[in-house]
Amino acid sequence: MTKVALITGVTGQDGAYLAEFLLKKGYEVHGVKRRSSLFNTARIDHLFHDVHEKGLPFFLHHGDMTDSSSLTHIIQKVQPDEIYNLAAQSHVAVSFEEPEYTANSDALGALRILEAIRILGLQNKTRFYQASTSELYGLVQETPQKETTPFYPRSPYAVAKLYAYWITINYREAYGIYACNGILFNHESPIRGETFVTRKITRALARIKLGLQECLYLGNMNALRDWGHAKDYVEMQWLMLQQEQPEDFVIATGVQYSVRDFVNAAAKELGMAIAWKGEGVDEKGYDASGKCIVAVDSRYFRPTEVETLLGDASKAKNKLGWVPKISFDELVSEMVREDLKSAERDELVKRHGYSAFNYHE
Ligand code: NDP
Ligand code: GDR
Numbered sequence: 374m375t376k377v378a379l380i381t382g383v384t385g386q387d388g389a390y391l392a393e394f395l396l397k398k399g400y401e402v403h404g405v406k407r408r409s410s411l412f413n414t415a416r417i418d419h420l421f422h423d424v425h426e427k428g429l430p431f432f433l434h435h436g437d438m439t440d441s442s443s444l445t446h447i448i449q450k451v452q453p454d455e456i457y458n459l460a461a462q463s464h465v466a467v468s469f470e471e472p473e474y475t476a477n478s479d480a481l482g483a484l485r486i487l488e489a490i491r492i493l494g495l496q497n498k499t500r501f502y503q504a505s506t507s508e509l510y511g512l513v514q515e516t517p518q519k520e521t522t523p524f525y526p527r528s529p530y531a532v533a534k535l536y537a538y539w540i541t542i543n544y545r546e547a548y549g550i551y552a553c554n555g556i557l558f559n560h561e562s563p564i565r566g567e568t569f570v571t572r573k574i575t576r577a578l579a580r581i582k583l584g585l586q587e588c589l590y591l592g593n594m595n596a597l598r599d600w601g602h603a604k605d606y607v608e609m610q611w612l613m614l615q616q617e618q619p620e621d622f623v624i625a626t627g628v629q630y631s632v633r634d635f636v637n638a639a640a641k642e643l644g645m646a647i648a649w650k651g652e653g654v655d656e657k658g659y660d661a662s663g664k665c666i667v668a669v670d671s672r673y674f675r676p677t678e679v680e681t682l683l684g685d686a687s688k689a690k691n692k693l694g695w696v697p698k699i700s701f702d703e704l705v706s707e708m709v710r711e712d713l714k715s716a717e718r719d720e721l722v723k724r725h726g727y728s729a730f731n732y733h734e
Contacts, residue, residue, distance in 0.1 A: 592673025625684020
């Protein structure tokens with residue numbers, strides 16, 4: 374029997390990798406997509422086909438995490454064996470600007486799906502995966518962080534995700550729903566959103582190298598993160614729903630780098646020299662010739678910061694047999710390569726005189 378999966382957040386980084394992964398496994402895959410005034414399906418266009426054509430068993434439904442009626446209706450229609458709840462306002466800094474919306478989509482969104490499973494009587498059929506996060510550890514109480522490490526969330530995003538984490542466990546215990554939390558540490562890829570720090574760095578340095586941009590402005594350069602590759606991490610999301618008993622798992626590489634390390638690794642990959650403050654560079658990042666490559670701009674500081682995260686994924690290794698396959702260096706190299714390609718395309722277009730202004734003339 375073909376298994377049916379429903380992915381919320383299918384247009385995002387993880388959603389795209391997971392949809393591809395599940396289709397390869399022979400699943401029928403349904404995705405929830407919110408309405409937008411511009412196309413927001415660039416990451417999954419290669420999987421989608423027009424209803425009038427033959428193609429992969431991949432279907433999209435309009436819905437929103439803030440709208441119970443759409444979610445319940447989709448779940449009723451699709452009758453999924455597995456739901457992967459990946460949709461979220463996932464940007465930590467933005468959550469300080471939109472705290473209420475973040476709570477609505479990230480906290481209550483998870484509740485809406487669990488309630489739909491319960492109300493539709495699907496508790497013995499539908500398994501539920503919740504995209505939990507290392508941000509729950511926030512002000513860390515223990516290093517490295519594992520499943521038993523106490524939480525101390527440091528942003529409206531993390532507080533909303535804390536609710537989603539606990540409501541997932543509560544519905545598992547109260548109603549016997551197969552529901553689990555994947556506590557995932559940062560994971561990146563060439564299709565990472567452009568405003569997360571890794572992609573911001575690889576994209577900007579590639580553009581600086583080709584003369585398309587002058588300077589990269591960053592916030593806290595000393596933040597430490599445990600960065601893995603999204604492709605590795607979605608495999609674990611699936612594995613978690615294939616166990617006999619539902620459980621929560623930390624997923625991480627167990628290796629930590631700073632934002633500054635990431636800049637250096639990306640610059641090395643591009644053969645660029647980066648001068649740092651104190652090495653002939655002033656407070657704002659300008660060298661003696663007035664040239665700036667990387668500068669700190671306090672607008673990117675957060676009201677409360679998560680300074681250090683490092684995961685211990687021993688439980689996932691032992692119980693799920695999961696190990697990350699892609700190293701930090703390979704991740705940086707792939708991201709730089711892809712951003713350089715796209716910068717080269719932009720540079721070519723610019724060199725041949727195209728500009729948005731000409732287009733509108
Ligand atoms: P992205 O930001 O790339 O994707 C988020 C997805 O959620 C997008 O498809 C987005 O749609 C959708 N979405 C946002 N708000 C709504 C809404 N109100 N209704 C419906 N859909 C919505 O995130 P990632 O793929 O990186 O992460 C996936 C999940 O995992 C998120 O929940 C994130 O919080 C969590 N997580 C991520 C980690 C990481 O390092 N990447 C680590 C730990 C947890 P649209 O495309 O229209 O914006
Ligand atoms: P994070 O990722 O907050 O860990 O959340 P992000 O890449 O945004 O920040 C990582 C660290 O880099 C510092 N930083 C900057 N961050 C951004 N975005 N832009 C900057 O210019 C910049 N300069 C320094 C940040 O302060 C932070 O310390 C991600 C998201 O995917 C969440 O959804 C997910 O839950 C967690 O990872 C695990």
